[in-house]
Each structure stands twice: as structure tokens, then as C-alpha cells.
Amino acid sequence: MPNPATLKVLVVDDQFSVRQMTRLALEKIGVRLIHEAENGQEALFKALAQPLDLIISDFNMPEMDGIGLLRAVRGHQAIRKVPFILITGRGDRELVVKAAQAGVNNYVVKPFDEATLRQKMEAVLGRLQ
Amino acid sequence: MSAIDDLRQTFFEESAEGLEAIDSGLAELNESAASDDTVNAVFRAIHSIKGGAGVFGFSGLVDFAHVFETVLDQIRHGKLSPSQQAVEVLQKANDTLSDLVAMARAGEATPANFDADSRAALSQLIGGEGGGKEGIAEDFADIDFQPVRAEDTASEPLLFRYTVAYRATQSQFDGKFEQVVRALRATGRVDLRVETSAVPALDEFDAAKAYIECAGTIECESQLDDLRGVITAIDSSGCWSIAAADAASLPDIAAASPALVPAMEGAVPADAAALAAAVKATPPSNEQREAAGGKHSATTIRVDLEKIDRVVNMVGELVISQTMLGQLLQNMHGGGTDTRLSQVLDDVFLHTRELKNSVMSMRAQPVRSVFQRMSRLVRELSVKTGKRARLEMVGEATEVDKTVIERLSDPLTHIIRNSMDHGIEAPERRREVGKPEEGTIKLLADQRSSRIVIEISDDGAGIDPDRVIKKARDNGLIPQEGHLSEDEVNSLIFLPGFSTASGISEISGRGVGMDVVRRNVQELGGRISLKSALGKGMTIQLALPLTLAVMDGMIVKAATETYVMPISSIVECIRPSASEFHALLGTRGALRLRGAIVPTVYLAELFNLSPSSGLTDESTVIIIETSEGVRLGIVVDQLCGHQQVVIKSIEENYGAVPGIAGATILGDGHVAFILDAERLGGFAKNSDFTGASAGVLQPAVVN
Numbered sequence: 001m002p003n004p005a006t007l008k009v010l011v012v013d014d015q016f017s018v019r020q021m022t023r024l025a026l027e028k029i030g031v032r033l034i035h036e037a038e039n040g041q042e043a044l045f046k047a048l049a050q051p052l053d054l055i056i057s058d059f060n061m062p063e064m065d066g067i068g069l070l071r072a073v074r075g076h077q078a079i080r081k082v083p084f085i086l087i088t089g090r091g092d093r094e095l096v097v098k099a100a101q102a103g104v105n106n107y108v109v110k111p112f113d114e115a116t117l118r119q120k121m122e123a124v125l126g127r128l129q
Numbered sequence: 130m131s132a133i134d135d136l137r138q139t140f141f142e143e144s145a146e147g148l149e150a151i152d153s154g155l156a157e158l159n160e161s162a163a164s165d166d167t168v169n170a171v172f173r174a175i176h177s178i179k180g181g182a183g184v185f186g187f188s189g190l191v192d193f194a195h196v197f198e199t200v201l202d203q204i205r206h207g208k209l210s211p212s213q214q215a216v217e218v219l220q221k222a223n224d225t226l227s228d229l230v231a232m233a234r235a236g237e238a239t240p241a242n243f244d245a246d247s248r249a250a251l252s253q254l255i256g257g258e259g260g261g262k263e264g265i266a267e268d269f270a271d272i273d274f275q276p277v278r279a280e281d282t283a284s285e286p287l288l289f290r291y292t293v294a295y296r297a298t299q300s301q302f303d304g305k306f307e308q309v310v311r312a313l314r315a316t317g318r319v320d321l322r323v324e325t326s327a328v329p330a331l332d333e334f335d336a337a338k339a340y341i342e343c344a345g346t347i348e349c350e351s352q353l354d355d356l357r358g359v360i361t362a363i364d365s366s367g368c369w370s371i372a373a374a375d376a377a378s379l380p381d382i383a384a385a386s387p388a389l390v391p392a393m394e395g396a397v398p399a400d401a402a403a404l405a406a407a408v409k410a411t412p413p414s415n416e417q418r419e420a421a422g423g424k425h426s427a428t429t430i431r432v433d434l435e436k437i438d439r440v441v442n443m444v445g446e447l448v449i450s451q452t453m454l455g456q457l458l459q460n461m462h463g464g465g466t467d468t469r470l471s472q473v474l475d476d477v478f479l480h481t482r483e484l485k486n487s488v489m490s491m492r493a494q495p496v497r498s499v500f501q502r503m504s505r506l507v508r509e510l511s512v513k514t515g516k517r518a519r520l521e522m523v524g525e526a527t528e529v530d531k532t533v534i535e536r537l538s539d540p541l542t543h544i545i546r547n548s549m550d551h552g553i554e555a556p557e558r559r560r561e562v563g564k565p566e567e568g569t570i571k572l573l574a575d576q577r578s579s580r581i582v583i584e585i586s587d588d589g590a591g592i593d594p595d596r597v598i599k600k601a602r603d604n605g606l607i608p609q610e611g612h613l614s615e616d617e618v619n620s621l622i623f624l625p626g627f628s629t630a631s632g633i634s635e636i637s638g639r640g641v642g643m644d645v646v647r648r649n650v651q652e653l654g655g656r657i658s659l660k661s662a663l664g665k666g667m668t669i670q671l672a673l674p675l676t677l678a679v680m681d682g683m684i685v686k687a688a689t690e691t692y693v694m695p696i697s698s699i700v701e702c703i704r705p706s707a708s709e710f711h712a713l714l715g716t717r718g719a720l721r722l723r724g725a726i727v728p729t730v731y732l733a734e735l736f737n738l739s740p741s742s743g744l745t746d747e748s749t750v751i752i753i754e755t756s757e758g759v760r761l762g763i764v765v766d767q768l769c770g771h772q773q774v775v776i777k778s779i780e781e782n783y784g785a786v787p788g789i790a791g792a793t794i795l796g797d798g799h800v801a802f803i804l805d806a807e808r809l810g811g812f813a814k815n816s817d818f819t820g821a822s823a824g825v826l827q828p829a830v831v832n
Contacts, residue, residue, distance in 0.1 A: 014177065015140070015143055015177050015180065015181055016139055016143065016431065017136045017137070017139040017140035017143055017181055017184070017185075018140075018180055018181055018184050020132075020136050020139070021133075021136055021184045021185075024132065024133070024136075041358065041361075041362040042362075044358065044359065044362055045312075045362050045363065048311075048312050048315055048359075058180065060173055060176040060177060060180065061173075062170075062173065064358060064362075068358070071352075071355060072355045072358050072359070075316075075351040075352050075355040076315065076316050076351060076355070076359075077315065077316050077317050077349060077351070078315035078316065079315070087180075089176065089179050089180050089183055089191075089195070090183065090191065090195065100274050104274060105274055106274050107274075109183075110180050110183035110184050111183045111184045111185070111186055112184075
């Protein structure tokens with residue numbers, strides 16, 4: 001049963017406001033170790049630099065998008081097992097299908113509150129303490 | 130304000146940037162100069178607005194952005210070609226989107242069916258798809274997701290082999306090499322060998338050059354593109370190359386551990402070994418790692434404007450204190466004999482100047498944001514007036530102080546309304562006179578010395594001088610008789626109560642005349658001028674100051690008063706000999722300067738301080754040049770030196786004084802007026818000028 005306070009989570013979104021809203025939701029869930037990245041490349045770099053328990057990433061970003069990041073993460077021996085949750089917009093069905101094929105573990109649809117996020121995290125990580 | 134309110138505010142700021150990106154992207158599409166990158170950027174911008182709007186609960190915005198985005202997605206995938214007609218629909222959609230964002234920002238309810246037209250037009254582009262809300266699914270429960278840790282039970286992974294090479298270029302000692310190697314080693318087994326044959330003998334060795342090359346292989350599960358992504362994410366300089374290995378030509382991968390540099394073969398010159406060791410180096414500490422990682426993180430941060438303004442104010446105060454310090458030092462040592470102290474003070478001056486420039490550049494923004502608002506205006510006015518026009522923008526990356534940008538919008542809007550309403554002719558008329566049916570309005574921004582010049586020109590009908598004169602006479606603005614020069618006719622336009630439009634039209638006739646525009650520009654410390662060619666079009670030029678807070682000034686004395694002349698207006702300072710200077714009547718004189726005659730005035734007389742006493746030994750003539758290129762010599766009694774001064778507004782505290790741009794506090798604590806070179810330059814042109822008849826110059830004396 002993972003303890004949210006010890007989880008290391010990387011939040012990836014190019015929009016500062018959305019990144020912060022995700023951070024707020026995570027903090028309400030009890031996550032303390034939150035890292036942020038603005039795009040896929042930065043996220044990949046940060047993911048390689050430290051062990052992560054979860055990546056929560058937006059799809060739509062410059063440089064390297066969410067799917068690109070997902071593929072890069074899954075292609076990497078060192079980090080390919082890091083659970084990955086994709087943030088999508090309403091109606092992005094095609095994208096979720098593509099992400100599922102690329103090995104995403106779950107998705108969360110904007111807008112989401114901490115209850116939804118918690119539920120998705122539990123689906124991926126198991127029941128949180 | 131709660132954290133969420135703050136973030137909501139941030140979202141609106143991001144949206145404003147996004148809307149601009151969409152606007153410029155669509156403009157590129159319109160000129161068919163757009164690449165896939167442009168379409169992608171537009172798509173991303175819309176998608177980001179949609180995403181953010183979702184997070185903050187603006188569902189109307191999400192719905193509309195979704196339809197908009199669907200169309201862009203189709204273009205992105207080549208299913209829809211961006212015809213001119215399609216781009217027009219998209220531009221209108223962007224207008225609607227900005228309105229929706231503005232309403233959400235203001236907290237207003239969106240009127241029913243507000244976006245219906247635009248939405249229908251968008252849907253039509255893609256054959257009715259995605260037009261309704263029912264198209265937006267909320268749940269994708271039917272899609273199977275990868276269970277976590279599925280790989281644990283997966284079969285033996287497939288290994289790929291790649292060859293990798295590194296060729297250091299000049300000054301590649303930034304530690305990225307190690308980072309790349311470490312990142313590659315995280316993917317699988319890496320075998321790299323250092324090639325040292327290029328290292329020259331010691332006497333030819335140049336420490337600033339890079340001689341080391343590496344080559345080797347990687348064995349891992351990753352795809353080639355992923356590995357490339359890893360490398361360029363860290364080092365994009367192109368030092369690294371990677372390719373799929375041709376198995377036959379591959380040397381056996383050493384069975385040894387994937388050490389960074391496993392072997393140093395042969396006789397390696399000692400210095401090269403040292404160099405190689407340096408490359409190998411100690412692994413960077415966590416801090417270094419963080420710092421290197423920082424390069425890839427955000428390069429911009431958002432700062433509250435108030436905070437920057439506080440810094441600007443503090444820099445202003447610093448400049449004053451520092452000037453006082455300099456003055457004190459001079460008094461203490463009777464001319465600053467302590468060279469060490471004055472050297473240090475010089476350094477402080479230098480640093481303050483740099484501090485000032487850095488702070489000012491923080492406040493500076495490209496004029497693009499205002500210019501792009503104008504493109505929407507032209508579009509809307511084209512529809513309203515039935516005239517066709519397009520907006521051309523030049524130099525929109527020119528950076529101007531934020532305050533100037535904010536206050537530029539109104540004058541520009543007014544001038545462009547005028548151009549569309551009175552300047553650009555109807556298509557039929559344009560055809561008759563042999564012009565292209567589509568008129569052109571050109572916006573230009575350019576930095577010329579310490580001023581920003583903004584030009585609005587059109588290829589319309591221009592100003593009819595006869596009509597202007599008749600109108601002015603009818604309104605009693607000028608006497609019935611007498612001849613007016615072209616400049617004088619043009620300046621009539623800026624008089625209060627002047628309007629040549631025969632009837633008040635919906636577009637520009639809102640009771641706001643060019644006099645208000647001129648006042649707006651003058652409030653910014655700027656000048657406005659106008660050139661017109663009947664039948665060919667007209668150009669309005671705004672010359673604005675770069676910053677509004679601190680400037681370089683020349684301290685001068687006239688009679689008992691001290692004034693500051695902006696350095697940016699000064700061309701040169703000379704002490705003319707008696708033979709070069711010709712006194713004329715009243716306050717005026719003429720100076721022969723390298724063959725040209727420059728009109729001159731006595732500053733002391735200009736401000737009614739003292740009658741002219743002719744040139745003395747100390748007298749200096751300051752030659753100034755206005756943004757229009759008019760030159761004028763100003764005779765002052767003494768030059769006291771060059772100083773940075775903080776501009777304090779007189780207008781805000783007292784009222785506008787012609788010839789005076791503002792006031793400042795000098796090092797000795799006294800207040801001095803800052804001269805308005807543009808206005809003084811105007812006197813040189815005014816043939817009728819004397820202190821009295823100009824009626825504008827009051828004695829400007831400070832107690």
C-alpha cells in the first residue's frame with residue numbers, strides 16, 4: 001500500500017496553470033515529492049536523473065509531446081517501468097487509443113479533481129494509504 | 130486571492146499568448162507561407178486553451194475550442210486544405226475564441242448562441258463533424274490500458290545494436306559529454322573508445338581546441354529515434370551521431386563492463402591522457418546535475434509587473450543617491466583627488482547603468498501584441514465598410530516599454546479606423562484610379578537611437594489640402610485669407626474640433642479626433658507627424674521614447690538656472706568662434722557649421738531668464754536634432770556634465786509646460802527641468818518665433 005507522502009511524481013505540462021492545478025490536486029492527495037517539466041524532453045531528462053514512482057503528463061506540448069515521452073520512457077531500460085498517466089482533454093479518444101497502444105497505464109480527463117486523480121492513481125499504483 | 134484565482138489569472142495570460150500565436154499562425158497560413166510547424170503550433174495553442182479552460186471549468190470555451198481544434202487537426206493531417214476561404218473562417222473563429230476568453234476573464238455569461246455562426250462555419254469546413262457537444266466523449270472506459278509492471282513477466286527483450294560516435298567541437302568542455310554517456314548507459318550496454326590520434330604533439334597543442342573523438346556501440350532495447358531524442362535533449366550541438374549498426378562490420382562488443390572509457394591503447398602523449406582524464410572526469414555532483422538539468426527547464430518565469438516596477442523605482446532612487454554621492458566626493462576633495470575612490474564610484478556608475486538597462490529590458494515587450502490586435506480590426510472594418518484591405522506588419526519584434534505598449538493601442542486603433550474610413554477607397558474607385566482593389570495598410574516599428582518609431586501608412590486617397598483648408602476656415606480654426614505650407618495644412622488635422630469626414634460615420638466618427646490621438650502620444654513623451662500625398666496615401670509617424678523612467682542627460686546652465694538636455698537629441702556641442710556665429714534679431718542667431726547654416730536660440734532668453742548678452746567665452750552651442758531631422762543650435766552659458774537622470778513628470782503634478790519634458794533631481798538635491806528637444810526643434814521651424822508671440826513659453830523657474 002503506497003504512502004502518497006513518499007511517492008515521487010513528475011508532472012509534465014507546458015501550461016504553467018494546468019501544471020499547478022495538477023500539483024494542487026496531488027498535494028491534496030498527500031503527495032509531497034512533486035517534480036515538474038514543461039515538455040517531453042525536459043521530462044525525459046528529469047526521469048533519467050532520478051527514480052520516479054509516477055509520471056503524469058499532458059499530451060499536447062512543444063519539443064516532445066506526451067506520446068513521444070511515453071514512447072521514449074517505455075523504450076528506456078532504466079525507466080520503462082515507471083507508471084504513466086496521460087492527461088487528456090474531453091473528446092481526445094483517438095489519442096487515448098494511441099497512448100494505450102504505446103503502453104500508457106491510465107488517463108485522466110481535464111478538468112479533474114483530486115478524487116478523480118486519486119482514483120486513477122490507485123488504479124495504477126494500488127490503494128493509497 | 131486564492132491560489133486557484135491566481136492560477137486562473139495565469140491561465141488567461143497563457144491564453145492571451147495562445148490567441149496571439151493562433152493569430153500569427155493563421156496570418157502565415159493566409160499568405161500560404163505556413164509550414165507544418167505553423168499548423169502544429171496553432172493546433173497546440175488551441176488545444177492548450179481548451180485544456181486550461183477545462184481545468185478551470187469554462188465549458189463553453191472548451192466546446193468551441195474543441196470544434197476549432199478538430200478543424201486544425203484535419204488540416205494538420207492533410208484532410209483539409211487551408212484555402213483562403215477556410216483561413217478566413219479560422220480567423221473569425223479565433224476572433225470568437227478571443228471574445229469567449231475575454232468573457233470568461235471578465236466573468237460574464239456568454240450570450241446564448243454567441244458562437245453559433247462561427248461554430249457552424251467551422252463544422253461546415255469539416256463536413257458537419259464535431260459540431261455538436263455530443264461529439265465530445267468523456268469516458269474511454271472501453272479502451273484497455275497496460276497493466277502496471279506487465280514487463281516483469283514479459284519475454285526476453287529484443288536487443289538492438291547501434292554505432293555511436295562523438296566528435297568534440299571547439300569549447301565542448303561543458304560537461305554534457307558525461308551526461309550523454311550516463312543517459313545512454315541507462316538504456317543499455319555502452320562501449321565507447323577514445324580516439325586520440327588527432328591529438329598533436331605537445332608543442333603544437335592548443336588547450337582551447339578539442340581533439341578527442343569517441344566511437345563505439347550501444348546495445349539496448351530502445352528505438353533509434355528514442356536514443357536520438359535522449360542525446361539531443363542533453364546535447365543538441367550535433368557532436369554526437371548515432372546509427373543502426375551493420376552487424377557484419379561491428380567489432381565484438383567488449384565483454385567487459387560498460388565503462389565509460391574502457392581502454393586507452395598505445396602510446397598516448399601525456400597531455401592527451403590528461404585531457405582524456407579530464408573528459409572522463411569525476412561524475413558531476415548532484416548540484417551540477419541539477420544545474421545542467423536546469424538548462425532544459427523553463428527559460429522564462431512570470432513576474433508580477435508590480436515587482437518589476439518596484440525595481441525600476443529603486444533603480445531611479447539609486448541613480449539619484451549615486452549622483453549625490455559623486456557630488457559629495459567632488460566637494461570633499463575639491464575636484465576628486467582621491468583617484469581610488471573616484472574609480473570605485475565610476476564602477477558603481479557603470480553597474481547602475483547596466484542595472485538600469487537590464488530592468489528596462491525586463492519591462493520591454495515586442496509591439497507584436499498591439500500590432501496583431503490591429504489585424505483583427507482591419508478584418509472587421511473590411512466587413513463593415515465593404516472595402517478591401519490587408520495589414521502588413523514590419524518590425525513587430527521591436528521591443529518597447531510595457532506602459533508604452535499598453536497606451537499605444539488607442540492611438541493605433543484610431544489611426545487605422547481613420548485609414549479604413551477615409552483613406553482606403555472603395556474597390557470600384559480603386560479600380561478606376563488604377564490601384565489594386567485590395568488596399569494596404571502598413572504598420573512599421575523600428576528603433577532609431579533612443580526612440581521607437583511607429584509608422585502607419587496606407588495607399589489610400591491621402592489628404593486633400595483644399596478640403597482641409599476649407600474645413601478649417603469653416604470651423605473658424607484659421608483666418609479666411611493667407612497661404613499655408615504643406616506642413617501647416619497637415620498640422621491642422623491635429624487641431625481640436627477638426628474632422629474632414631463629411632458625415633459622422635460609424636467607424637471613425639465617434640467624436641474623437643486626431644487631437645486626442647496627438648495628446649495620447651504626447652502623454653507618452655512622443656511626437657506625431659503626418660505626411661500625405663494626394664491620391665497616393667498617407668503616413669503617420671509616431672516617435673516614442675524607449676523608456677519612461679531614466680535617461681541620459683547633459684546638464685547645462687542658462688543664466689542662473691540648470692536644465693537637462695536629453696543626450697539622445699544632442700548631435701554635438703561646439704564653442705563657435707565669433708566669425709561662425711551671426712546674431713540675428715531677438716533671441717535668434719545663425720551658426721555656420723561646416724558649410725550649413727543652423728538656426729540657434731539662446732536658452733536663457735527662450736525662458737525669459739535674462740536678455741541676450743551675446744556669446745561669452747563659456748558659451749556653448751548644443752546642436753540638437755529632432756526625430757524629423759530638424760537641427761537647432763541652443764546657446765547655453767555652461768556645460769556641467771553628463772548624468773543619468775530620473776524623469777519625474779511635471780504634467781502629473783502641475784500641468785504641461787511647453788518646451789519642458791519633465792523634471793529631475795540633481796546630485797546637489799536641486800530640481801532641474803528636462804528640456805523637450807522635439808518641441809524646441811519646432812521653434813527652429815517657426816519663422817514667427819519670439820518668446821512672446823509663441824505665447825507658449827512661460828518663465829520656467831523653480832523655487
